[in-house]
Amino acid sequence: MNNNNRHLISILMENESGALSRVANLFSARGYNIESLTVAPTDDPTLSRLTLVTSGNEQIIEQIVKQLNKLIDVVKLIDLTETDAIERELMLVKTKAVGGEQRAEMKRLAEIFDGHILDVTDSTYTIELTGRGQKLDNFLRAVEKDAILEVVRSGATGIARGQKALHA
Amino acid sequence: MEPITGAEILVRCLKEEGVEHIFGYPGGSVLHIYDALYAQEDVQHILVRHEQAATHAADGYARASGKPGVVLVTSGPGVTNAVTGIATAYMDSIPMVIFSGQVPTALIGNDAFQEVDTVGITRPCVKHNFLVKDVRQLAETVKKAFFIATTGRPGPVLVDLPKDVTISKTEYHYPKKIKLRSYSPTVRGHAGQIRKAVDLILSAKRPMIYTGGGVVLSEGSTELVELTQLLGYPITNTLMGLGAYPATDRQFVGMLGMHGTYEANMAMHDCDVLIAIGARFDDRVTGKLEKFCPTARIVHIDIDPSSISKNVRVDIPIVGSVPHVLRSMINVIRDEKLRPDAEALALWWRQIEQWRGMESLRYRNSDAVIKPQFVIEQLYKVTAGQAIITSDVGQHQMWAAQYYLFDRPRQWINSGGLGTMGFGLPAAMGAKLAMPDQDVACVTGDGSIQMMLQELSTMKQYCTPVKIVNLNNGYLGMVRQWQEFFYQKRYSMTYFEALPNFVMLAEAYGHVGMRIEKPGDVEGALREAFAMKDRTVFLDFITDPSENVFPMIPSGGGQNEMLLAERDEMVSTHEEGMVLV
Numbered sequence: 181m182n183n184n185n186r187h188l189i190s191i192l193m194e195n196e197s198g199a200l201s202r203v204a205n206l207f208s209a210r211g212y213n214i215e216s217l218t219v220a221p222t223d224d225p226t227l228s229r230l231t232l233v234t235s236g237n238e239q240i241i242e243q244i245v246k247q248l249n250k251l252i253d254v255v256k257l258i259d260l261t262e263t264d265a266i267e268r269e270l271m272l273v274k275t276k277a278v279g280g281e282q283r284a285e286m287k288r289l290a291e292i293f294d295g296h297i298l299d300v301t302d303s304t305y306t307i308e309l310t311g312r313g314q315k316l317d318n319f320l321r322a323v324e325k326d327a328i329l330e331v332v333r334s335g336a337t338g339i340a341r342g343q344k345a346l347h348a
Numbered sequence: 349m350e351p352i353t354g355a356e357i358l359v360r361c362l363k364e365e366g367v368e369h370i371f372g373y374p375g376g377s378v379l380h381i382y383d384a385l386y387a388q389e390d391v392q393h394i395l396v397r398h399e400q401a402a403t404h405a406a407d408g409y410a411r412a413s414g415k416p417g418v419v420l421v422t423s424g425p426g427v428t429n430a431v432t433g434i435a436t437a438y439m440d441s442i443p444m445v446i447f448s449g450q451v452p453t454a455l456i457g458n459d460a461f462q463e464v465d466t467v468g469i470t471r472p473c474v475k476h477n478f479l480v481k482d483v484r485q486l487a488e489t490v491k492k493a494f495f496i497a498t499t500g501r502p503g504p505v506l507v508d509l510p511k512d513v514t515i516s517k518t519e520y521h522y523p524k525k526i527k528l529r530s531y532s533p534t535v536r537g538h539a540g541q542i543r544k545a546v547d548l549i550l551s552a553k554r555p556m557i558y559t560g561g562g563v564v565l566s567e568g569s570t571e572l573v574e575l576t577q578l579l580g581y582p583i584t585n586t587l588m589g590l591g592a593y594p595a596t597d598r599q600f601v602g603m604l605g606m607h608g609t610y611e612a613n614m615a616m617h618d619c620d621v622l623i624a625i626g627a628r629f630d631d632r633v634t635g636k637l638e639k640f641c642p643t644a645r646i647v648h649i650d651i652d653p654s655s656i657s658k659n660v661r662v663d664i665p666i667v668g669s670v671p672h673v674l675r676s677m678i679n680v681i682r683d684e685k686l687r688p689d690a691e692a693l694a695l696w697w698r699q700i701e702q703w704r705g706m707e708s709l710r711y712r713n714s715d716a717v718i719k720p721q722f723v724i725e726q727l728y729k730v731t732a733g734q735a736i737i738t739s740d741v742g743q744h745q746m747w748a749a750q751y752y753l754f755d756r757p758r759q760w761i762n763s764g765g766l767g768t769m770g771f772g773l774p775a776a777m778g779a780k781l782a783m784p785d786q787d788v789a790c791v792t793g794d795g796s797i798q799m800m801l802q803e804l805s806t807m808k809q810y811c812t813p814v815k816i817v818n819l820n821n822g823y824l825g826m827v828r829q830w831q832e833f834f835y836q837k838r839y840s841m842t843y844f845e846a847l848p849n850f851v852m853l854a855e856a857y858g859h860v861g862m863r864i865e866k867p868g869d870v871e872g873a874l875r876e877a878f879a880m881k882d883r884t885v886f887l888d889f890i891t892d893p894s895e896n897v898f899p900m901i902p903s904g905g906g907q908n909e910m911l912l913a914e915r916d917e918m919v920s921t922h923e924e925g926m927v928l929v
């Protein structure tokens with residue numbers, strides 16, 4: 181199998197104080213990669229939804245999934261990479277916007293990437309973008325390097341398409 | 349219902365769980381609990397002399413009896429002292445519930461006196477842990493703790509109790525049953541997988557059964573014996589699995605792994621179908637992974653899915669409890685009157701007998717100096733093979749595993765996973781408390797015994813007569829052996845230039861001490877010691893300091909690359925083996 185494939189794993193777990201550290205601990209203790217991790221309570225306040233991006237060969241991913249399932253606080257999980265799923269990430273970018281030409285260029289780029297300009301000053305724009313990580317990367321590549329002042333990314337999150345739903 | 353304090357609730361819960369013994373040590377944060385214990389007689393508290401011993405004793409108690417071990421320690425140093433024993437239990441999947449005191453909830457996070465982040469410190473070495481912040485959650489949390497510790501793949505569960513929680517009052521309700529939406533271990537194996545496994549098992553020409561501690565923990569010995577005898581296949585046990593199959597039976601080919609028998613490791617290497625049961629393919633067992641069972645298709649039965657295909661990819665995984673899965677297999681085989689390939693099996697046994705003929709456990713005895721192997725053989729003889737044997741960690745542990753033939757589960761108690769020196773003595777005390785009618789011996793070394801010596805005092809207080817078999821070679825023998833083999837005899841820090849007079853030491857603690865220096869006195873001393881039913885006897889056997897444990901697969905070696913005693917010059921290891929432990 182391919183080495184080091186990227187996997188998007190979504191976990192439903194008890195909304196307990198130590199639950200997040202159990203997941204984080206597992207990854208550091210066993211030396212697994214963790215690229216990003218997002219977590220927030222769900223519509224059911226006793227449950228949190230945690231999404232993480234990791235990578236590894238087939239055997240490592242299998243172990244990660246098993247080890248996560250073994251945590252007492254983990255109720256259910258799904259490897260979204262294995263199903264037809266929607267993946268999204270939120271990015272906030274602060275760029276320089278000085279002078280007519282640069283301001284127009286930034287606005288145009290934001291539009292091309294379906295972004296929104298959330299905040300404007302006489303020398304900066306703050307742009308919001310959502311999409312797959314790849315799209316966000318492309319945006320950053322499209323913007324001239326020294327124009328970027330700050331980048332904040334939420335880490336990927338995702339949901340399966342169609343009927344499939346993860347619930348307790 | 350009258351509200352009662354958290355401390356009283358805790359004690360009521362313990363009674364509810366049928367806890368008879370609790371091992372612990374008091375301190376500021378648990379004073380309320382100790383006060384509640386004082387007021388009753390159902391739960392007997394054993395006052396150890398060090399918190400590490402509390403966990404090891406509870407562990408020995410659990411391993412001998414199958415019941416969970418229970419521990420109570422105070423916050424801060426009480427907890428940190430207990431961590432080694434918790435980790436020991438975790439590595440060997442021993443059911444244990446640890447209650448730890450904590451500073452009052454209002455002070456948590458303030459670096460209060462004797463505060464440590466207990467939940468954080470213990471997280472990587474417990475099956476689960478809890479911090480109880482509200483007395484109303486106490487009873488349910490205790491219930492959950494026992495449930496989690498004793499079901500599925502067992503393990504230690506810690507409950508951290510801030511002092512105010514033990515003082516506040518609420519009504520007492522103990523849930524009869526508990527259901528956790530996030531935890532429900534699979535007990536019954538998948539019928540389709542079992543069917544496939546049976547077919548593969550019966551198609552074998554060179555089958556091998558390899559079983560581990562999971563068989564002991566799940567009480568699966570009866571089914572294991574039945575299936576093994578039904579099939580007529582050779583069987584080996586891991587260090588943790590000894591006793592699950594009677595060692596005196598012909599089908600048993602001995603322990604496998606680094607210091608296993610030649611026949612067990614060769615049969616593993618050459619088998620075409622491997623039936624792994626409640627074992628986890630630990631590195632001490634597999635040797636070099638690339639050379640592990642190169643021609644085998646593998647069936648693996650385990651209750652923990654994460655043990656399956658972790659180190660070695662298997663062909664037919666079955667997640668379930670060992671006795672259940674084995675019972676189903678037996679039923680399929682009996683119902684359908686299936687038979688193994690008798691002809692192939694006869695050939696295979698002929699091969700195995702040839703390997704057995706190498707007598708890999710043979711050692712050269714002596715009239716002048718006591719050989720450690722000889723002491724274990726005599727121990728076996730004098731106890732008629734019936735004693736519970738605990739051990740510490742080192743050469744003596746391997747000799748005990750090799751030369752004492754364990755015929756029943758829970759008879760052999762040692763720290764296999766973590767390899768914790770100091771385990772043996774408190775574990776023996778725990779085992780004796782759990783099984784007062786059985787003889788208990790602790791096989792130890794002059795290094796290990798000094799790590800938990802203070803427990804001789806506890807043993808005096810609670811009259812737990814144990815026979816301590818100290819194989820005194822003056823060295824940290826196992827480390828010395830590695831230095832001899834792999835570090836050109838540079839014996840760095842493995843020789844004790846000062847050792848106590850163990851006889852006087854034993855006497856100082858109120859026990860009997862004996863020093864044995866001649867091979868001719870070994871049996872007599874053991875007989876004398878075991879005749880003193882109600883005394884702890886420290887037998888200090890002065891043994892050959894140069895003796896090594898054989899056979900041996902050096903780190904990085906394959907299963908078929910065993911060194912046999914005095915027959916192999918070898919002794920260097922593969923480059924890559926040097927980084928391994």
Ligand SMILES: Cc1ncc(C[n+]2csc(CCOP(=O)(O)OP(=O)(O)O)c2C)c(N)n1
Nearest residue numbers: 742743744767769793794795796824825826
């Ligand atoms: C707590 C702890 N520290 C260090 C070790 C490493 N170690 C493994 S065996 C051993 C030597 C044990 O010596 P002894 O108890 O005298 O037994 P012998 O090997 O001589 O039989 C040591 C130091 C260990 N297993 N546990």
